[in-house]
Amino acid sequence: MLSIETIALDALRKFSSDDDQIKVSFQKIIKNCAYCRLLAMNILELGENTSLKLSKVSLIEIVGNVLSLLERKMPSYLYNVEWEVDFLIPDIEADEVQIQQIFMNLLKNALDAMPNGGTLSIHFQQDDSFVQVDISDTGTGIPPENLKRLFQLGFTTKPKGYGIGLYSVRNILERHKGTIEVFSTVNNGATFRFRLPIKQFQDGG
Secondary structure (H helix, E strand, O other), X not given: OOOHHHHHHHHHHHOOOOOHHHHHHHHHHHHHHHHHHHHHHHHHOOOOOOOOOEEEEOHHHHHHHHHHHXXXXXXXXXXXXXXXXXXXXXXXXXXXXXXXXXXXHHHHHHHHOOOOOEEEEEEEEEEOOEEEEEEEEOOOOOOHHHHOOOOOOOOOOOOOOOOXXXXXXXXXXXXXXXXXXXXXXXXXXXXEEEEEEXXXXXXXX
């Protein structure tokens, strides 16, 4: 069965270049469908462990795609995005959809922590056989009593939250032999740092 995104893309290709307004509308639909699909994947983390579909994945490219999906949540007059990237960082062996989930959850959380605007910082670096990613915000910060509970299923400080997002992030990272840690003080923002191995199976392993 074709996904809504595929149907919308096929329809978009059929319009002539004069239909700019319709094309913009379809592009918004496609982005919203992709955004909802990634969020829905979090629900699957409540069931059985999902197997990895490994391929070569560019983390930098994935971040760009996820930021594009989040454009409507981060108007440029309120939010500033800062990148610090070593473009020599290699692609990694990972499940692309699951890695998208990690970035979607962490970037969306960072924006939620800055409802009135702020700076979103993304830092990539290679650390031996791992790639390390820091996602930082200039938001409200996390109280010490909440830091240890962040990745527990059902724990949330959001009025309309379900406590699934960070639980999903931790599960995906563990599945990829990765790790995550959090640094934060109240009123001074937060940094989520996670590490992913470049190769899931080392040579000779």
